[in-house]
Amino acid sequence: MEKIVPVEKNKDYEVEILGLASEGEGIAKIDNFTIFVPGAILGEKVKIKVVKVKKNFAYGKLLEVLEESEHRIEPVCSIYKQCGGCGLQHLSYEGQLEFKKNRVKDALERIGKIKISSKTKLESAVENIDNHNLKKASDYDGAILHDTIGMKEPYRYRNKVQLPVGEENGEIKIGFYAPRSHNIIDMDTCYIQDEVGEKVVVLTKKWMKKYNIKAYDEQKDHGTVRHIMIRRGFITKEVMVVVITRTRELPYKEEFVEMIKENIEGITSIIQNINNKKTNVILGEENITLFGSDHISDYIGKFKFNISPLSFFQVNPVQTEILYSKALEYAGLTGEEVVFDAYCGTGTISLFLSQKAKKVYGVEIVEAAIKNAKENAKINNVNNAEFIVGKSEDVIPQLINKGIKADVVVVDPPRKGCEKSLLEAIGEMKPERIVYVSCDPGTLARDLGILDELGYRTLEVQPVDMFPQTTHVETVVLLSHKKSDDIISFKIECGDDRYRQPDRVTYLGSTMETFIPKSATPIRLFLCLVKIT
Structure with a gap:
């Protein structure tokens, strides 16, 4: 018998918001049928118009808030509803931190089948175990899930911004794409970006208008300027401006350079990046230095890093130091341990681990990242870190065959999570502890479930808010090998x-x-x- 859907498209309903989905939408129910309502908050009563109906769920447009949550606030951004870059500006920061904790909790319980301890206010699990291994299996009451670590100032935290450039009715537009489209929302102010980016946007528009520089048209694959990228060192105050072009020829580039030099304090590097492919990928492979250096520098903790246009570097350096320090704490190093850092990227976590490890082996499949990692180790005079190009699931068995075994393994995979073959290789090696750094609660939960089957118990879970005003959350997890008891x-x-x-x-x-x-x-x-x- 075909299921009867209890709502109709374009019809209005009054509903109560019973929860929040992973992307921040409110969740309502009508006859146990789920309706997602963007912009609604847990506990509110709202009036909605159903705009899309599927077999098992629907989407509703928020028309009116009938009973407001105490956590509802007025967004500071004038284009908040059009832009889509920040999904939670209407939610108080306290509410955002609680949402992110609950998002992690829901994923761990529902996907990973990980038990969450009721002892959330007790001292760290690290302090309750002997050498990070529970004395008795009966001591385990589930993983301790801590409150999300937030920021004192949850605005102006990003050190990098990439902005598409377009044209409409003869006017240059530089801003952000509207949700699920390539329509550019023109931007004057972005409250999560560093203020220097806004100054560069104004100058770029002025330069393009004065010299009739054409913006890139992705439909016609025509025009010159595709994107503008700005990077800033929060500690060094160094600024990099990158103009991404379709063609090698860049008219009036000398005038652009002079305009930026005269008006941007701390300008260290101006670069033209050439991307002549018809693609959604922002950066091309060729860089031409128009002024200054081909990189800027900044610090995470005491470690210095050189940052080029193509380099990966965490966009929130303040919270990154907290994230990496927590990973170092969970690793529980005494100076005698060998550590494997899978998915090491440019070596940022490896350098933190090197402070207290006997030896760190960083593994990464991207050759350019390994080159950067070696350079970063050299810059910081780190001699106990070795970086290897390859898949971790292939490299780790090779290291074991050479008689090299890890006491601690750290993984920091991309959003898709770890390859199962890597987890199995780690399970066969049986390190005492695993530290998992995740940017996606869903794949984290899946992988923790696999590791549980391989003999590892989840002890501590620490969410860290790397991206305030958005739904994204980073998580650091400590796992310990199950012992004979x-x-x-x-x-x-x-x-x-x-x-x-x-x-x-x-x-x-x-x-x-x-x-x-x-x-x-x-x-x-x-x-x-x-x-x-």
């Missing part, structure tokens, strides 16, 4: 013919040692004497 270890010895059954094979003189979690499905053992060890 929670594992049945047994030896199977086979070889006595009196146990042989017809049409069965008896393996003479062979032994096998293995372990299974106590919670695993019971198994039957045939043909063999079992000795519990």
Whole structure:
């Protein structure tokens, strides 16, 4: 029988918001049918118009807030509703931090089947374990989920901005794409970007208008200026301006350089990046330095990093130091440990780990990133970090074959999470601890579930707000290997013919040692004497 949908498109309804979805939309129910309402907040009663209806859910447009949440605030940005870059400016910062904690909790419980401890206010799990391993399995009450670590100033935190350039009715537009489109919303002020970016936007518009420089038209694949990128060192105050062009020829580039030099304090680097492909990828592979250096520098903690147009560098350096310091804390290093840093990128976490590790091996598939990692280690006089190009799931077994084994493994994968083969390789190596740094709660939860099956218990979960005003959340997780008090270890010895059954094979003189979690499905053992060890 076909399911009857209880709502109609273009019809108005009054609903109560029962929760928030992973992208910040309010969740309402009509006859147990789910309706997502962007802009609504948990606990509110709202009037909506249903604008899209699917088989199992619908979307509603917020028309009116009938009963307002105490966490509703007025967004500071005038283009907040058009831009789509910040999904949570209507929610108080306290409410944002709670939303992100709940987002992590929901993913861990629903996807990873990870038990969350009720002891959220107790001291750190790190302080409750001997060498980071629980004394008794019965001590485990689930993973301790901490409150999200937020910022004192949750605005103006980004050190990098990339802005598409377009033209409409003869006017230059520089800003952000509207949600799910390539329509450019013109921007004068962005409250999560550094203010220097706004000054560069004004100057770029002035230069393009004065000298009739054409903006790129992606439909016709015509025009010159595609994007403007601005990077700033928060500690060094150095500024880089990158103009991304379709063609190598850039008319009046000397005038552009002089305009930027005269008006932007701290300007260190002006670069033309050439991208002549018809693509959504912003940067091309060729850079031409128009002024100054080909890079700027900045610090995370005490470590200095050189940053080029193509370099990966965390966009929120203040929270990055907190994130990496938490990862270092969870690693529990004493100076005697060997650490593997999978997905090491340009070596930022590896350098933090090197402070307290005997040796760090960073592994990354992108060759250019490994080159940067080696340069960063050299700049900071770090001699106990080695960087290797390759897939971690391939490199780690090679290291083990050379007699190199990790006491601690740190993973910081992209949004898609870890490759299962990597997790299995880590499980076979059996390091004492794993520190997982994640940018996606869903794939984090999936991977923690896999690691649980491989013998690792989730102890602590620490969300960190790297991107205030948005729905994104970073998470640092500590896992510890399950010890013998929670594992049945047994030896199977086979070889006595009196146990042989017809049409069965008896393996003479062979032994096998293995372990299974106590919670695993019971198994039957045939043909063999079992000795519990």
